[in-house]
Amino acid sequence: MTSDPDFDFHHPTPLLIVISGPSGAGKDTVVQRMKERGLPFHFVVTATTRPKRANEVNGKDYFFVSKEKFARMINENELFEYALVYGDYKGPPKAQVREALASGQDVVMRLDVQGAETVQKLVPEALLIFITAENGQELERRLRERKTETPAELALRIATARKELKRVEAFDYVVINSDDQIDQTVDMVKAIIDAEHCRVKPRKVTL
Amino acid sequence: MTSDPDFDFHHPTPLLIVISGPSGAGKDTVVQRMKERGLPFHFVVTATTRPKRANEVNGKDYFFVSKEKFARMINENELFEYALVYGDYKGPPKAQVREALASGQDVVMRLDVQGAETVQKLVPEALLIFITAENGQELERRLRERKTETPAELALRIATARKELKRVEAFDYVVINSDDQIDQTVDMVKAIIDAEHCRVKPRKVTL
Numbered sequence: 001m002t003s004d005p006d007f008d009f010h011h012p013t014p015l016l017i018v019i020s021g022p023s024g025a026g027k028d029t030v031v032q033r034m035k036e037r038g039l040p041f042h043f044v045v046t047a048t049t050r051p052k053r054a055n056e057v058n059g060k061d062y063f064f065v066s067k068e069k070f071a072r073m074i075n076e077n078e079l080f081e082y083a084l085v086y087g088d089y090k091g092p093p094k095a096q097v098r099e100a101l102a103s104g105q106d107v108v109m110r111l112d113v114q115g116a117e118t119v120q121k122l123v124p125e126a127l128l129i130f131i132t133a134e135n136g137q138e139l140e141r142r143l144r145e146r147k148t149e150t151p152a153e154l155a156l157r158i159a160t161a162r163k164e165l166k167r168v169e170a171f172d173y174v175v176i177n178s179d180d181q182i183d184q185t186v187d188m189v190k191a192i193i194d195a196e197h198c199r200v201k202p203r204k205v206t207l
Numbered sequence: 208m209t210s211d212p213d214f215d216f217h218h219p220t221p222l223l224i225v226i227s228g229p230s231g232a233g234k235d236t237v238v239q240r241m242k243e244r245g246l247p248f249h250f251v252v253t254a255t256t257r258p259k260r261a262n263e264v265n266g267k268d269y270f271f272v273s274k275e276k277f278a279r280m281i282n283e284n285e286l287f288e289y290a291l292v293y294g295d296y297k298g299p300p301k302a303q304v305r306e307a308l309a310s311g312q313d314v315v316m317r318l319d320v321q322g323a324e325t326v327q328k329l330v331p332e333a334l335l336i337f338i339t340a341e342n343g344q345e346l347e348r349r350l351r352e353r354k355t356e357t358p359a360e361l362a363l364r365i366a367t368a369r370k371e372l373k374r375v376e377a378f379d380y381v382v383i384n385s386d387d388q389i390d391q392t393v394d395m396v397k398a399i400i401d402a403e404h405c406r407v408k409p410r411k412v413t414l
Contacts, residue, residue: 173405195402198380198395
């Protein structure tokens, strides 16, 4: 039998993985736990024009860039998306993702639901994972339990989460993050990524 | 937030899983190990007109049926496929799969590559997993090492395996079964099944 390179399955295509989900579902905790476990992914670091705080590390917490630099990134179409948050700009840079993928690494981005949909339009091959609670009631319970918001803020949060929950249809996978079962959730995210590496038709990202 | 049944993710759709791959890749061993691990699947038992041997159990090794019964199953279109093997008929019955799926169980069928393609035509929602060696050379090495065949038989086996290897494109996933890494292979098959249960658009089988 000849060694046909088409049938050598040793080199999986690196993936662009978007972890998203409604507010209160725990997507931040999931990504945090993925980092703690030392999973071999490149976690995208957001660029921001906000000044660095004393306890923050450039390139780890954020990439701290000047307003001029950020404007250049916008002009050169080098951001997946960006937002103005309390007077400062933030957004995930494409170059970082491009480099990590080129080196063969899977890339993980944590985004809100709207951001995930934006990335999907730009990069249809991206792998979109929706982290959620068992149902809407449980999601609402978690938001209420935070107790860090005024009733008006909470009502806004709940209304947003309700809308976000309905966007699940745009995603590839949905993982239930049950209360206190964060490791089970991360196991499932890991299983999805492992499985995607076995796809006969891989999601080859071009950026 | 109302409890919208559309957004209750608790009840994954049961899957029809086809484990296949070229001769020599180890698909039989993979399914055997899945059974040994007690994974909660229904493993399809093939119907056959062959007489039961002393050490065999009806309904476990095979369903032993009369030629009349088998003819009726063919006429009623109640077999996924069937073949005449050394004068005896064998084929996997649909009713068994239908019942297991209805009870919420995932169903596992082990089939050769041609059988897998037949099932895919009948049931496009089936999940097709291709078990293979790292490449064609390794597959050939394994077939040679069996040493149970005449050189002519071996040449036939190798030619068939070479053809089968090229059918991978028809499958959903490909899993490399490295020599002596059977548990790793089963872990990967399990990850694929777990991931498929998280798909936003499930593979809902109708039979």
